[in-house]
Amino acid sequence: MPDWIIILAVTVGYLLASLLVGLASGGEASKTTEGYVAGDRSLGFVILYFIMGASIFSAFAFLGGPGWAYSRGAAAFYILAYGTVGLVPWYFFGPRIARLGRRRGYVTQAELFADRFQSAGLSGLLAVVSLVGFIPYLMLQMTGAGYVFSVVTGGRMPVWAGALLAYGVVLIYVFRSGVMGVGWTNTFQGIFMMALAWGLGLYLPHRLYGGVGPMFAAIAKAAPKMLEAPGLGADGHPWTWGAYSSAVAISVLGFGVWPHTFMKIYTARSERTLKRTIVWYPTFQMFLVPILFIGFSGVLAFPGVNPADKILPTVVTSIGLPPVVVGLFCAGALAASMSTGDALLHAAASVTIKDLWRPLFRPDLAGGTERRLIQTLVIVIGALAYALAIFAHMSLVALLLLSYGFIAQFFPLLCATFLWPRATRAGAVAGLLAGFVVTVIWNFVPALQWQGIRAGIWGVAANVFVMVAVSLATPPMDEAHVAAFVVGREPAPGSP
Amino acid sequence: MDARPRLMPPGLTRRQRRVYGAVTLFFIIVFFALMWPVYPLFSGIRPVVLGMPFSLVYLVVILAVSFLVLLGLFAWEGRADRRDRS
Numbered sequence: 001m002p003d004w005i006i007i008l009a010v011t012v013g014y015l016l017a018s019l020l021v022g023l024a025s026g027g028e029a030s031k032t033t034e035g036y037v038a039g040d041r042s043l044g045f046v047i048l049y050f051i052m053g054a055s056i057f058s059a060f061a062f063l064g065g066p067g068w069a070y071s072r073g074a075a076a077f078y079i080l081a082y083g084t085v086g087l088v089p090w091y092f093f094g095p096r097i098a099r100l101g102r103r104r105g106y107v108t109q110a111e112l113f114a115d116r117f118q119s120a121g122l123s124g125l126l127a128v129v130s131l132v133g134f135i136p137y138l139m140l141q142m143t144g145a146g147y148v149f150s151v152v153t154g155g156r157m158p159v160w161a162g163a164l165l166a167y168g169v170v171l172i173y174v175f176r177s178g179v180m181g182v183g184w185t186n187t188f189q190g191i192f193m194m195a196l197a198w199g200l201g202l203y204l205p206h207r208l209y210g211g212v213g214p215m216f217a218a219i220a221k222a223a224p225k226m227l228e229a230p231g232l233g234a235d236g237h238p239w240t241w242g243a244y245s246s247a248v249a250i251s252v253l254g255f256g257v258w259p260h261t262f263m264k265i266y267t268a269r270s271e272r273t274l275k276r277t278i279v280w281y282p283t284f285q286m287f288l289v290p291i292l293f294i295g296f297s298g299v300l301a302f303p304g305v306n307p308a309d310k311i312l313p314t315v316v317t318s319i320g321l322p323p324v325v326v327g328l329f330c331a332g333a334l335a336a337s338m339s340t341g342d343a344l345l346h347a348a349a350s351v352t353i354k355d356l357w358r359p360l361f362r363p364d365l366a367g368g369t370e371r372r373l374i375q376t377l378v379i380v381i382g383a384l385a386y387a388l389a390i391f392a393h394m395s396l397v398a399l400l401l402l403s404y405g406f407i408a409q410f411f412p413l414l415c416a417t418f419l420w421p422r423a424t425r426a427g428a429v430a431g432l433l434a435g436f437v438v439t440v441i442w443n444f445v446p447a448l449q450w451q452g453i454r455a456g457i458w459g460v461a462a463n464v465f466v467m468v469a470v471s472l473a474t475p476p477m478d479e480a481h482v483a484a485f486v487v488g489r490e491p492a493p494g495s496p
Numbered sequence: 497m498d499a500r501p502r503l504m505p506p507g508l509t510r511r512q513r514r515v516y517g518a519v520t521l522f523f524i525i526v527f528f529a530l531m532w533p534v535y536p537l538f539s540g541i542r543p544v545v546l547g548m549p550f551s552l553v554y555l556v557v558i559l560a561v562s563f564l565v566l567l568g569l570f571a572w573e574g575r576a577d578r579r580d581r582s
Contacts, residue, residue, distance in 0.1 A: 074539070074551050081530040084559045088523050091566060213547025220541050220549065227549040229539035245531030252527065272574075279570045282563040289556060422499035476499070488502030 003323040007152045010327025014192070014334065015169050018185050022173025025184035029177075033371045036178035037107040037350045041098075043267040047183040048277045051264055051343070052087075053284030054190035055182070056255075058141060058340035062193065062333050063309045065288060069295025071308035073219075073226030075239050076292055081248045083285040086255025091278045093418055095271035100485065102266075108347075109262040109410070110355035116417045116485045117425040118477070120359040125432065126410070127355035130259045133403035134348040138381075139389035141341035142167055145334055146389075151313050152330045160390045166334055170342045171382045175375050179267060182342045189335035194287050196332035201290020204297040204315060212293060219299050226299060233452075242451030250456040254408035260347030345385075349377035402443050405456030409435035412463045416471075421486045423467065426474045431467025438462040512576075519569050526562055530555070 029035035029042070043051070061079065068076035097112060106112050110130070114123035142163045149162025173181040202212070209215035220227055230244035256262065268274035298311040302318065305311050316329045353374045358365050365373075409432055416423035416431075439459030442448050449455070476482075483489040504516055528534055538554040545553040 074549075077552060077555055080552075080555050080559065084530065084555070084562050085523055085527050088562075088566070091569075092520075211547065213544070216541075216544070216547055216549055224541060227541045227551060229535060229551040241532040241536060245535075248531045252530075275570055275573075279563070279566045282559050282566075285559060286556075289552075292552075419501040419503070420499070421501075486502075488505055 003326075004152060004154050004156070006323040007327040007330060008149075008157075010324055011149070011152055011330045011334065012165075014328075014331035015166065018188060018335075018338065019169045019173060021188045022169075022177055022181040022185045025180040026173075026177030028180045031368075031371070033354075033367050033374065034105075034107060036371050036374060037263070037346075037354070038101075038266040039179045039183065041102060041266060042269050043179075043183060043264075043273070044269055045273050045276050045280075047187055048264065048268055048273060049280055049284070050187040050190035051183050051267075052261065052277055052281055054186040054193065054335070054339035055261060055264075055343035056083075056340070057193065057284070057287070058137075058144075058336055061288065061291060062197075062336035063144060063312055065291040066295030066298070066312045067307070067309035069292040070298045070305070070311040072233070072239070073223070073231040073296075073299075074229040075231030075233070075244065076295065077229060077231070078244055078247045078251070080285070080288045080292070082251035082255060083288070084282070086252050087278050087281050089256050089414070090265065091275055093414065094265050094268075094274050094278065096418065096487070097265045098268055098271055098274055107263060107266050108351055108354045109257070109259045110351065113410075113413055113417060113428070114355070114359065116482075117423075117428045118481070119425045119429065122425070122429055122432075123355045123359045125429070126259075127351050129406050129409075129436070130351050130355075131348060133258070133407050134260070134344050134351075135381075135385055135388065136403060138341055138344045138348070138385040141337045141344070142386055142389040145337040145341070148313075148330050148333045148337070151317070152327070163386060163389060166338060167341065167382060167386060170338050170345065171379060174342050174346050174382075175378050178375075179264075179346060182346050183267075185342060186339045189339040190284070192335045193332050193339070194284070196329060197287045197290045197294075200316070200329065201293040204319075205293055207319060208297050208301045215293070215297060219296060222300060226296075240452045242453045246452070246454040246457045250404065250408050250454045250460075253411040253460060254404050254456070257410040257414055258407055259351055259410075260343045263347060263350070264343075345378055345382055348381045349374045352377055352381070402439070402455075405439040405443065405454065405459055406436060408456045409439070409459055409463050412460060412467060416467060417485055418487050420471075421479075421482045421489060422471055422476055424471045424474045424477055427467045427469075427471025430470040431463045434466035435459040435463030515569070515572065519565060522565055523562070526558060529558060 029039050034040060065076060065079055068079070100106065100112060104115060106115070110123045110126035113126060114120060143159065145166035146159035146161070146163030149157045149165065150159050173185060205212045205215040209218055216227065225232065225238060230239040230241055233239040233243070265274060268277070294312055294315065298305065298315050302311065302314055305314050316326055353370060357373070358370065412431060413428055416428060436459065439455045442455035442458045503520065504513060508516070535554070539551045541549040541551065543550055
């Protein structure tokens with residue numbers, strides 16, 4: 001039997017297993033919107049741990065991480081750096097967010113902000129920005145999945161068919177099972193990804209160089225700049241510290257406020273469960289170390305691979321591994337794509353209805369109708385992203401970088417929500433708009449990109465300045481309302 | 497309206513305020529230690545530890561220590577909760 005058929009069979013077997021896990025988990029939550037979007041706030045530590053890990057680590061980490069290490073050396077370390085502190089704000093804000101969600105019925109991020117600042121318009125604005133961020137991110141995951149199938153079949157299955165097959169499975173289990181489907185499949189996919197990353201990350205340096213130490217010693221001798229931070233830029237010249245540091249900073253700010261991960265705070269069974277998940281998250285993050293080893297293993301052994309993101313499949317298919325192992329690798333790459341794609345799809349549909357359609361157009365929407373609309377939108381958004389991924393030829397990376405700059409603008413809003421009672425609705429909206437405008441301008445005018453500092457950093461600075469100035473220039477919000485949100489202002493238990 | 501930001505809820509003991517203050521300060525230091533101007537001090541290849549360049553070891557150690565600090569805080573809170581209940 002040809003190798004490609006065995007590899008394809010292993011990959012399709014993984015897809016079937018994902019589908020079964022996703023469908024089997026559907027009966028665990030109630031048939032309400034809260035059940036579909038937040039799993040009835042009943043998720044335990046293990047599922048939450050894998051949801052957080054697997055939905056954060058996408059096709060970018062699995063294919064792009066080794067690609068960066070291969071082509072840009074130590075520049076790739078920034079991916080490891082920002083995750084170190086990215087979730088820490090959740091440890092302190094998370095229990096408060098979960099408590100407010102339980103009391104006031106939130107299941108999305110924008111519901112929290114819209115309630116704090118008493119603004120349906122803010123909710124709509126956040127929903128639109130979230131969708132602008134989600135769609136290119138989802139398109140990247142879809143093309144990544146299609147690409148895996150194309151590689152394993154030696155080009156016999158086109159990218160569009162592979163993406164259709166993988167995301168057909170995702171659509172079915174997200175449509176039927178909502179966040180419970182996302183949670184259980186992410187657990188399955190997360191275990192798969194971690195096992196594969198550690199296995200390949202330690203095996204490849206051993207196989208090609210005799211170990212991790214000899215691999216780095218060989219690279220240090222042949223190309224020392226690869227191992228000295230901040231590594232190399234996309235042009236092959238040394239990267240600037242401004243670009244490296246701002247990439248870390250903007251990623252830290254954006255990390256915890258991506259709406260599809262943020263809304264998982266509401267799914268936790270208890271505050272202790274949420275905190276435990278955040279505490280243990282770095283053990284998932286550590287899997288980036290072997291992922292980086294995979295990229296470094298190709299530097300001297302497989303020079304000239306272009307694009308660099310192909311280094312992982314190139315190495316795996318070039319060293320004579322048994323086809324079953326190659327199939328497992330392909331399934332791992334699919335797991336990385338699908339475990340992020342399903343969370344994005346679920347969040348995009350939920351956000352569109354909960355944060356845009358309901359507050360602005362149909363405040364009287366009944367719960368059952370709302371759930372059905374979210375399910376319908378899962379299909380519509382999935383089809384739209386698929387069509388754009390296959391037929392539209394746009395620069396996804398540029399869109400994604402821009403959307404990361406946009407999403408990071410939510411961080412000052414989060415701080416103002418909980419830490420600054422004087423922040424007003426006008427201040428919050430004006431700050432966000434200023435942040436978006438500055439991010440767009442700085443992104444598209446290269447002359448403004450001093451020292452390679454990311455556009456989103458300037459956006460955050462403008463956001464904070466405008467939010468403070470406009471808030472101080474407008475009347476404060478109702479003190480009793482604000483006290484329900486801001487740290488240190490809660491009414492004492494038993495007080496009227 | 498008293499508009500001054502407060503970082504901690506009321507009703508904490510002096511010891512609790514110290515612990516939370518120290519942990520918050522630790523993570524602010526970590527945030528800045530991951531980038532310029534601190535990281536350049538540790539961004540070279542040597543000393544090599546466990547076969548890895550120091551630029552990578554530095555980040556792995558920060559990740560591990562951050563994990564242990566948060567784990568310690570979580571365990572400390574758990575003990576305090578149990579003590580309060582009993």
